[in-house]
Amino acid sequence: MLVPASQPELFDIAQQSRADAVIIDVEDAVAANEKQQARKDTVEWLNSGHRAWVRINDASSDFWSEDCAALSKAEGLEGVMLAKSEGRSHLSDTADRLPQGTRILALVETARGIEHVEEIAHSNETFRIAFGTGDFRRDTATGDSELALAYARSRMVIASRAARLPAPIDGPTLNRDKLLQGTQHARDMGMGGKLCLNHEHTGIINDSLAPSxxxxxxxxxxxxxxxxxxxxxxxxxxxxxxxxxxxxxxxxxxxxxxxxxxxxxxxxx
Known part of the structure; x- marks a missing residue:
């Protein structure tokens, strides 16, 4: 479950949900002029006995270095989700700036990311791959139908399996009425998890991904x-x-x- 870092009052709510992992988002969920305070609130929460992942800004952004520097001091950091992962160097450069052994979830959400997904999957620093459907659609002008996104999902599934990684995590389905169908489709495509933005969605996703x-x-x-x-x-x-x-x-x-x-x-x- 992704939680805006600019809304620390939601951190505990997310942690009490059925989500398998809480990901505090300091990237797209936070405006540029709020990122410094959002980082501070995130690190303070992680240093107060809580544990979570953090979605950081992409390696080509102006905020990436500050994200890595701040999180290197976060005791409860489970790992980072690297936005717009597009190649092996993005993963290795990020790993170099974080404590040794920090897990990196590569968020693939651009055409370049899909073209280099095999390289990303085989990177020693990659823990798992996730699909950033919203940014991918914006980057490629792709529709949101199952057919339109099937190629990208398949590339991630095959690359993950070939690299002996866990099955990739699908992007969120924002419309609750389509959540069940979207989760079942992700499972049928071979994906092993799903992102969400609402704590009420976590139970539906878990029940849909679990075997009957x-x-x-x-x-x-x-x-x-x-x-x-x-x-x-x-x-x-x-x-x-x-x-x-x-x-x-x-x-x-x-x-x-x-x-x-x-x-x-x-x-x-």
């Missing part, structure tokens, strides 16, 4: 049947289905979803 009880029941049942058979391979679909079942079980563990044995149905192993 039916999927979890199938996964446990398939694995049980496969193991009971001694791992016998009947056709070429067995190993892919086993991999999918194992992935669903891991996702269920990540979301802390438990399925009773009675819910595990019959499988067509």
């Amino acid at each position: 009880h039916e999927d979890i029941g199938w996964a446990h049942g398939f694995i049980k049947a496969f193991e009971a058979s001694g791992g016998a391979i009947t056709d070429g679909s067995d190993l892919p289905r086993l991999a999918r079942a194992q992935r669903v079980v891991q996702q269920a563990a990540d979301f802390r979803i438990h399925v009773d044995a009675a819910e595990v149905g019959h499988n067509d192993y």
Whole structure:
């Protein structure tokens, strides 16, 4: 969940939501003449026992150096989201200005970023990739339909997988009426998370990204049947289905979803 750094009264609200991570935004959510105070408020909050990520300004901006300098003194910094990541040097230069080991979430939101997404994904400094849909649409004059953004999403998913990174994080869906569909589409595209700007959206996103009880029941049942058979391979679909079942079980563990044995149905192993 992204929270404007200029509104510190929202920090605690975001932290109490169902968001997996709070990202304090000192980039687009803060006007230029408010950035200094926003940085100060952010660092003070992070040094008072709280933990969060911070979205910093892009490496080519006038504010990037000051962002890095201020956050190097923030004890509760989980990591930074680097706006408009467009190449390996943006990641490495940022890492050089932050405490060693600081995680960097590369926000890809321009045409240049998409063209260099493989390079970004394979950068040693990249922790994960996220999609900045709003700025990408502005940069490319692309519409907001699923089809219009499918190529960019696919590039990120493939690059992340090839670099052995976690699945990328999709951009926010601002319209609550379209949030469920947007989250399900992101999941179908292979993305593993979604940004949001409203604490009321976090529950919908988590429930939509989590595997259903039916999927979890199938996964446990398939694995049980496969193991009971001694791992016998009947056709070429067995190993892919086993991999999918194992992935669903891991996702269920990540979301802390438990399925009773009675819910595990019959499988067509």
